[in-house]
Amino acid sequence: MAITMKVNGADKTVDVDPETPLLWVLRDTLGMTGTKFGCGIAACGACTVHINGVAERSCSIPIQYAAGKAITTIEGLSTDRSHPVQAAWIAEDVPQCGYCQSGMIMAATALLKEIPKPTDDDINTHMTNICRCGTYNRIRKAIKRAAGITT
Ligand code: FES
Ligand code: FES
Known part of the structure; x- marks a missing residue:
């Protein structure tokens, strides 16, 4: 089944089973591997x-949805890691293994x-990954840096 969507600002048409998870269309069909597979059951947020x-x-989102x-993926935030959230992540040296x-x-x-x-409560509520x-x-520090909140 042909399905058209906009991915990072560009129209993309894929011909896949409509039940295929969006993750696998992004990674396998479109070759955008910045989005990661963790649990496969909508629990981890990777x-x-x-x-x-x-x-x-x-x-856990069928492509037909x-x-x-x-659709915006990590590749769509910026081409040079200059998005304010990416810049804050770099400044705070957030990643360890990086997978999540x-x-x-x-x-x-x-x-x-x-x-x-x-x-802090907003962050606790929304950041469930x-x-x-x-x-x-x-x-938490990087989110506050990106928000311009001084701690
Ligand atoms: S891989 Fe999707 S929530 Fe874990
Ligand atoms: S799983 Fe988060 S940095 Fe390793």
Whole structure:
């Protein structure tokens, strides 16, 4: 089944089973491997992308749901890591192994779009992705840096 969506601003048409998870279309069909596979059951957030500006877990979104929608992946934030959230991540030296981090950045970007100056409670509520390296404190600092909050 041919499905058309906008990925990082460009129209993309794919011919796949409509039940195929969006994650696998991004990674295998479109070759965009910045979005990661962790649990496959919408629990860890490693696969987070934006669909029409909202953070969603692409491992559990059938591609048919993405038809006609705007998808943003980590590759779409900037081509040179200059997006404010990416820059804050670099400044705070957030990643350890790095596996969860594109999902974390996409979740944080969606949070800051919705709440430009998030409180600790806002961060706790919205950042439900899992980091097995335990980088949560640096993630919090990077979100606040990107928001221009001095601590
Ligand atoms: S891989 Fe999608 S939430 Fe874990
Ligand atoms: S940096 Fe290793 S899982 Fe988060």
